[in-house]
Amino acid sequence: MVISPASSFTFEQLTEAYNETRVDYLVPMPMNVARLMEYCRVYDVALESSCVAVEEDVVQGLGMLGVRQDRAWITRLGVLPVGRRKGTGSALMAGLVAAAQNRAAKTVWLEVIKGNEPAHNLFRKFGFHETRELIVARRAPKTEFNQAVFDQVKQITTLNHEDAIILLSHREERPNWLNETESLQNVRNLSALLVELKNGGRGWVTYHAGLLQLTRLVVEITVGDPTEVTEAILTVLHQRHKRQDSIAENLCEDAKWLGFQKAGYFDSFRRIEMKRPL
Ligand SMILES: CC(C)(COP(=O)(O)OP(=O)(O)OC[C@H]1O[C@@H](n2cnc3c(N)ncnc32)[C@H](O)[C@@H]1OP(=O)(O)O)[C@@H](O)C(=O)NCCC(=O)NCCS
Numbered sequence: 194m195v196i197s198p199a200s201s202f203t204f205e206q207l208t209e210a211y212n213e214t215r216v217d218y219l220v221p222m223p224m225n226v227a228r229l230m231e232y233c234r235v236y237d238v239a240l241e242s243s244c245v246a247v248e249e250d251v252v253q254g255l256g257m258l259g260v261r262q263d264r265a266w267i268t269r270l271g272v273l274p275v276g277r278r279k280g281t282g283s284a285l286m287a288g289l290v291a292a293a294q295n296r297a298a299k300t301v302w303l304e305v306i307k308g309n310e311p312a313h314n315l316f317r318k319f320g321f322h323e324t325r326e327l328i329v330a331r332r333a334p335k336t337e338f339n340q341a342v343f344d345q346v347k348q349i350t351t352l353n354h355e356d357a358i359i360l361l362s363h364r365e366e367r368p369n370w371l372n373e374t375e376s377l378q379n380v381r382n383l384s385a386l387l388v389e390l391k392n393g394g395r396g397w398v399t400y401h402a403g404l405l406q407l408t409r410l411v412v413e414i415t416v417g418d419p420t421e422v423t424e425a426i427l428t429v430l431h432q433r434h435k436r437q438d439s440i441a442e443n444l445c446e447d448a449k450w451l452g453f454q455k456a457g458y459f460d461s462f463r464r465i466e467m468k469r470p471l
Contacts, residue, residue, distance in 0.1 A: 194281065196288040199243035199255060204230055210245065210252040214271025219306050220462055235379040236268065236370065237261055242296055244288035246272070246281050256285040258292050259370060265293035266370045267303040270312070277311075286319050294471055301471060302370055304443075307463040321467040327369055327443040328450060330458040334438050335431065342428045345394075345421075349429055350387040357385035357399040364413055369443040369466060372411055380409055388429050394422040398430050407439040412449055423452025431456065 199207060208229045215222060224232070233240065236259045243257040254272035258265055267289050272281045293301045303321065305312045352360070361374045370376065377383060377399070385399040394417025401409040407430070414422045431439070441458060443466075444450050 194246055194248040194253065194284060196244050196246055196284055198241050199245050199257065200240040202245055202252075206252070207240075207245070207255065210255050211269055211271060213252075213273055214254055217274055218271075219309050232269075233257070235376055236266070237375065237379075238268070239292075239296070242289075242292035244285050244292065246285055248276075254281045254285055256289050258289050258296075260293070260296050260298065261373075261375050263297060263299040265289075265296060265298035265301045267293075267301060270303075282312075282315050283318075286315060290319065290469075290471070298471055300468055302466065302468045304369070304464040304466050307465055313465065316467055319469065321469045324466045324468050326446065327464045327466055328446060329461045329464065330441045330444055330450075330453055331461045332431070332439040332441075332456070332458045334436055335457055336435060338428055338432050342425050343432070345390045345392065345425055346388060346429060347391045348387075348389040352385035352387060352397075354381075354383045357383040360385055360397050360413070361399055361411060364411075366413070366445070368411070371443050372409075377409060377411070383409065386426065386430060386433075388422070388426045390417060390422060390425055393417060394425070396422045396426050398426045400430065402434055402437065405437055407434055407437045408442075410439065410441040412453075414449065419448035420451040420455065423449045424455040427453065427456035427458075 204226050208224050208226045212223055238257045239260045242260060245255045246253040253276045256270035257268050259268060270285060305316060358378050361377055380401055383399050383401055385397055387397045389395045396414035398412045400407050412423050412426055
């Protein structure tokens with residue numbers, strides 16, 4: 194088996210290989226070429242540092258590496274179902290860790306879906322340790338809103354993409370790779386709402402409003418009770434976007450999460466964030 198850089202393959206080949214490694218995945222996430230290209234752009238995936246395993250001219254698996262300053266991020270790792278438990282996943286991980294070292298990374302990050310024991314074991318074996326659990330939450334569209342929550346709102350300010358990036362760059366909480374400002378500034382047309390409550394509570398949400406879905410939600414509370422202010426901000430947001438369903442990725446289980454739940458979000462699945470120093 195040979196491990197080659199992913200930059201020697203076309204996006205069509207990489208997409209096909211990725212989809213074949215995920216046919217039996219815990220949370221189905223099929224990709225198409227345009228989405229994989231977008232994924233690599235937004236998350237700073239370096240294809241020359243990403244790995245493809247080939248045996249007898251057949252792609253057996255792949256893994257990708259995002260690189261930002263002295264940090265690297267392993268993603269999209271997968272091996273064909275028929276080729277598993279023969280060391281291919283380990284060979285890919287060794288290639289990715291070596292590539293991160295070559296890029297002078299000091300830390301490698303990754304996430305694994307909670308319950309994916311084969312991958313979790315593989316990452317532990319490679320020296321990765323759990324840092325936190327992250328919630329991927331969803332919300333169905335609703336037409337009715339809690340008037341009592343609106344009655345608490347004093348002022349709403351609408352902001353554009355540039356303002357959204359400024360808000361994001363001043364966050365207190367450590368974001369996950371997906372929600373880092375470096376990711377979100379690569380997304381086009383983010384929107385933001387600043388919401389102030391009559392009791393002095395204050396916070397903001399940044400998001401991307403697609404035709405059918407709100408994505409890339411980040412909420413931060415600057416003043417007041419995190420649960421109450423989060424619920425108010427999200428109620429304002431969804432009153433303005435009644436038709437879209439929503440996905441909020443990689444939330445922490447904290448007081449803001451209670452506010453998300455009060456605004457109609459439910460826990461879809463969880464990821465475990467892990468890191469390894471180099
Ligand atoms: C996770 C995955 C990449 C492992 O690939 P692989 O080629 O089977 O891995 P290896 O043969 O190198 O196994 C290395 C280690 O992984 C762990 N592992 C792999 N398969 C496992 C299984 N079915 N059960 C428990 N542990 C497992 C073990 O620790 C194993 O070491 P061991 O053989 O000494 O026990 C593969 O199962 C896969 O592609 N799964 C679907 C996609 C996926 O989950 N990707 C990761 C997303 S975060």
